[in-house]
Amino acid sequence: ERGRMSSRKGGQRPERTSSAEAFYNASEVAKYDASSRMVTTQRHLAKRALQLLQLPPARPCLLLDLGCGSGQSGAALERAGHSWIGVDVSLSMLRSARAPTKPRDALAADIGSRLGFRKGVFDGAVSISAVQWLCFATRPEHDPHKRVKQFFRGLCAVLVPGARAVLQLYPEKPEHMAMLRDAALACGFSGALVVDYPRSEKSKKLFLVLCAPHLPPRAR
C-alpha cells in the first residue's frame, strides 16, 4: 500500500515530504513497478472502481484516469474493453507506462489545476490512490482548498452529464475527507462514500463514488 512505501522516510506519508512529481522520480517509479504487491493492489482497486462505475455492459467507453501513474489502473480499464486517457503530474511515472495494447493515451498535467479537456467528453472517470495528494500543499503557492475545488469543478465539466467518477483514496485525516466531500457537493456532484473492509484499519479502502449532474430538462 502506498502509505507504507516510504519506510526509509521513517514511515511518513509521501504526501507530507514532497510534491507528487518529486516523490515519483525515476527510482521510486522503478520500485513502484517492481513491487508485485503494489501491482496487485492497484489492479484490485482499479477493478473495484470499474465495478462501482456501473458502466452499461458491452459498450466501449472513453474514460479518464486521474493520477494514472504508470498505467496499472488503466490496464484494468483496457481489459474491460474501454479506451482511456490518463493524466499524471509525474513524467517519470508516465514514461514507465508500457503495455502491448493500445487504446490509451496519457498526458502530463496537474489535476489540481485546470484540465485541458473539452466539456462532456468522458463517459466516466477513475482515480486510484491519487486524490489525497490534493489535500497537501506540496508547493509554496498551493492552496489545498482551491486545488480541491478546481479539481471537482474541472472533473464535473469534462464528464458526460450523469456520468460517474470513482475516486479511491487514502485520506490522511477526516478533515481532508470532509474537504473533498464538501467540494464535490459544492460542484454539483451527488454520490456516496463506499468503504470496503470497514473493520480493518489495515485493509480498509475508501471510494468516493460521484455522479455528475444531469442536464436540466430544458437544456437537453
Next chain:
Amino acid sequence: GNKTVSSGERRGALPCARAAPCAATSHQLRLLGLNISYYSPRQLGSLEMKLLTHNMLTSPGQRNGFPLAIEVEKMEVVDADFNADFVARMVEKLEYPALVATVAALPAEVESKLPAEVPTEFAENEEFLRALHHVLLEVDILEGQLVCPETGKKFPIKEGIPSML
C-alpha cells in the same frame, strides 16, 4: 533480469502490432517450463498521442483554446484493431470539423478518406467508420508541440506524452 519478465498483469494482453517477443529470452523461459513471452522494455514502445485524444484537448483555462495546432516532429502510422462499435460511439464526442482540419494539416503520409461532414446513418457506414478509425487511432504523434490557438503557448510532446504542466 526476472523482474522485467511479463508479470501476471500482462498475461492475456494482446501483443502490440509492432512488437514481437524477444525470441532468445522467450525460448530460455520456455526451457524453464514457463510459457511466457518476454518483451524487452524498449520493444514495448512508449505512449503516443492519438488524434482521438488531440480532439479532446483544449488549452487549459482559455476560452478559445480548441483546437490546439500540432507541430509534428516525429509521427508514425500504425495498425490498430478496428472496433466499429467503439468508433461509432466516439463520433458523438468528436468536434468533427476540427478533426478534418487537423488531419489536413498533417504531413502527407497520413491518408485521409474523411468526408467534409459526418454522414447521416454513420453507425452503419463501415467505409466511413474505417476511415475515421484510421485517423483517430492509427496516427501516432511521438514528438512535437501543441500550440494554443489563442495565446500561441506551446505544449511539448515528448515520447508521445503531451505536457500541459
